[in-house]
Amino acid sequence: MQTAEFHVSSNRRTQFISITSRINALVVEQGWQNGVITVFVPHTTAGVTINENADPDVATDMESFSDELVQVHHGFRHSEGNSDAHLKASFYGSSVQVILKNGKMWLGIWQGIYFCEFDGPRERNVYVAFSG
Amino acid sequence: MQTAEFHVSSNRRTQFISITSRINALVVEQGWQNGVITVFVPHTTAGVTINENADPDVATDMESFSDELVQVHHGFRHSEGNSDAHLKASFYGSSVQVILKNGKMWLGIWQGIYFCEFDGPRERNVYVAFSG
Amino acid sequence: MQTAEFHVSSNRRTQFISITSRINALVVEQGWQNGVITVFVPHTTAGVTINENADPDVATDMESFSDELVQVHHGFRHSEGNSDAHLKASFYGSSVQVILKNGKMWLGIWQGIYFCEFDGPRERNVYVAFSG
Numbered sequence: 001m002q003t004a005e006f007h008v009s010s011n012r013r014t015q016f017i018s019i020t021s022r023i024n025a026l027v028v029e030q031g032w033q034n035g036v037i038t039v040f041v042p043h044t045t046a047g048v049t050i051n052e053n054a055d056p057d058v059a060t061d062m063e064s065f066s067d068e069l070v071q072v073h074h075g076f077r078h079s080e081g082n083s084d085a086h087l088k089a090s091f092y093g094s095s096v097q098v099i100l101k102n103g104k105m106w107l108g109i110w111q112g113i114y115f116c117e118f119d120g121p122r123e124r125n126v127y128v129a130f131s132g
Numbered sequence: 133m134q135t136a137e138f139h140v141s142s143n144r145r146t147q148f149i150s151i152t153s154r155i156n157a158l159v160v161e162q163g164w165q166n167g168v169i170t171v172f173v174p175h176t177t178a179g180v181t182i183n184e185n186a187d188p189d190v191a192t193d194m195e196s197f198s199d200e201l202v203q204v205h206h207g208f209r210h211s212e213g214n215s216d217a218h219l220k221a222s223f224y225g226s227s228v229q230v231i232l233k234n235g236k237m238w239l240g241i242w243q244g245i246y247f248c249e250f251d252g253p254r255e256r257n258v259y260v261a262f263s264g
Numbered sequence: 265m266q267t268a269e270f271h272v273s274s275n276r277r278t279q280f281i282s283i284t285s286r287i288n289a290l291v292v293e294q295g296w297q298n299g300v301i302t303v304f305v306p307h308t309t310a311g312v313t314i315n316e317n318a319d320p321d322v323a324t325d326m327e328s329f330s331d332e333l334v335q336v337h338h339g340f341r342h343s344e345g346n347s348d349a350h351l352k353a354s355f356y357g358s359s360v361q362v363i364l365k366n367g368k369m370w371l372g373i374w375q376g377i378y379f380c381e382f383d384g385p386r387e388r389n390v391y392v393a394f395s396g
Contacts, residue, residue: 001299001396003363003370035133036170036261038300038361042372044316049222052176061208061215062222069201069333076325083325086315090326094314094375095361097170097227099135099261106135106259108174111226127370129300129363131263131395132133167265168302168393181354184308193340193347194354201333229302229359231267231393238267238391240306243358263395264265 002130004030010120014067014088016049016059019126020112023098024105026128033103035132040095042127045085045119047092053112066091066118085118092116100130134262136162142252146199146220148181148191151258152244155230156237158260165235167264172227174259177217177251179224185244198223198250217250224248232262266394268294274384278331278352280313280323283390284376287362288369290392297367299396304359306391309349309383311356317376330355330382349382356380364394 004026008017023039041048052058066088076083096113099106115126136158140149155171173180184190198220208215228245231238247258268290272281287303305312316322330352340347360377363370379390 001363003365036263038363040361040363040370042370042375044314044322044372044374050176050226051218051222055210055212057209057211058176058215058218061210062219065202065206065208065215065219070329074329076329077321078319078325079321080319083322083329086322087326087329090313090315091223091355093225093357093360096225097172097229097361099133099170099172099259101135106172106174108176108257110176111174125372127363131300168395182308182358183350183354187342187344189341189343190308190347190350193342194351197334197338197340197347197351223355225357228357229304229361231265231302231304231391233267238304238306240308240389242308243306 004128006126008115008124008126010117010122013120014063015117015120016063016114018112019115023113032100032130035100035130037098037100038095038129040127042125045082045089046124047089047094047116048096049092049114049116050096050111051114052110054110082119088118136260138258140247140256140258142249142254145252146195147249147252148195148246150244151247155245164232164262167232167262169230169232170227170261172259174257177214177221178256179221179226179248180228181224181246181248182228182243183246184242186242214251220250268392270390272379272388272390274381274386277384278327279381279384280327280378282376283379287377296364296394299364299394301362301364302359302393304391306389309346309353310388311353311358311380312360313356313378313380314360314375315378316374318374346383352382
């Protein structure tokens with residue numbers, strides 16, 4: 001098992017940020033070949049998901065629907081006022097797994113990996129582990 | 133790490149299709165014994181989940197609730213008109229992990245693995261990786 | 265690959281129960297050092313998620329929002345009357361992955377692991393696999 005990490009900066013409260021090219025670069029840099037990578041977000045108000053990498057309207061639709069589904073002013077108890085962000089983080093999840101074949105991520109042609117910010121703007125981290 | 137893939141055909145727009153026996157057959161065929169398998173869906177309008185394998189009404193209820201929660205005609209921006217399918221795909225997720233012990237999936241007695249179609253009917257693929 | 269399991273008891277229908285210290289203890293006891301652990305819930309009306317470990321109001325907000333989002337009396341078909349619990353289980357998911365570095369879980373400072381009961385009270389199991 002080998003690990004790496006990198007930083008992501010968000011500039012809105014809810015923001016899906018493509019990290020596909022960052023992870024591709026990491027895979028090449030580390031020389032990882034065949035195995036499974038775990039992309040892990042070490043935050044409780046952000047998540048990670050795999051979705052369409054072509055039309056940016058898909059990410060925009062995901063951002064707006066998430067905010068409608070779990071509204072900020074819902075009468076939550078948590079005093080920091082960001083329970084909606086915690087819930088969204090768990091709905092999308094804290095990690096994704098991608099299979100690596102011959103040094104390339106074995107993704108579908110339209111798939112990209114998105115860091116899902118739900119309580120930005122913030123400086124965030126992403127952890128990656130490779131198991132050969 | 134070893135990999136395999138297979139095809140799934142859906143015949144409705146939203147359809148949960150059991151792929152448990154397909155994966156069981158794959159595990160036997162490949163001779164995989166002890167490790168973790170990653171079942172990965174390389175599509176952005178389909179997902180994969182683990183749920184009840186006994187009463188088919190559970191899958192039917194999951195299909196209908198998913199369609200009520202994220203409605204097709206919601207005023208999304210994505211011009212292909214299937215943003216609801218992209219959102220459902222991310223809510224269920226693009227992969228599941230199952231532990232293998234002595235050549236058998238270590239599942240609960242009621243658990244099965246479902247391919248979750250949200251923009252069918254289509255021909256789809258499923259990728260499987262085994263890490264020993 | 266090595267495996268372990270432990271039991272969890274819930275005492276309400278919907279209940280997020282922290283299992284972080286249980287898994288920490290398991291990692292130490294098993295002597296697992298560097299790798300990825302898969303925490304897997306072998307039930308179809310319970311899940312597992314990673315979220316805030318500090319203010320217990322976050323877990324309470326997640327419990328109550330989940331019950332509002334998928335209501336028990338929704339007109340589901342499944343005759344056991346717990347389709348809402350099956351849906352919640354799939355929204356949160358049946359497993360989480362955590363990276364281990366030098367015998368410690370590589371989590372964010374606020375992250376804890378929660379067993380998500382949606383059809384309690386019950387006696388439940390949690391499976392854990394370590395891949396080095």
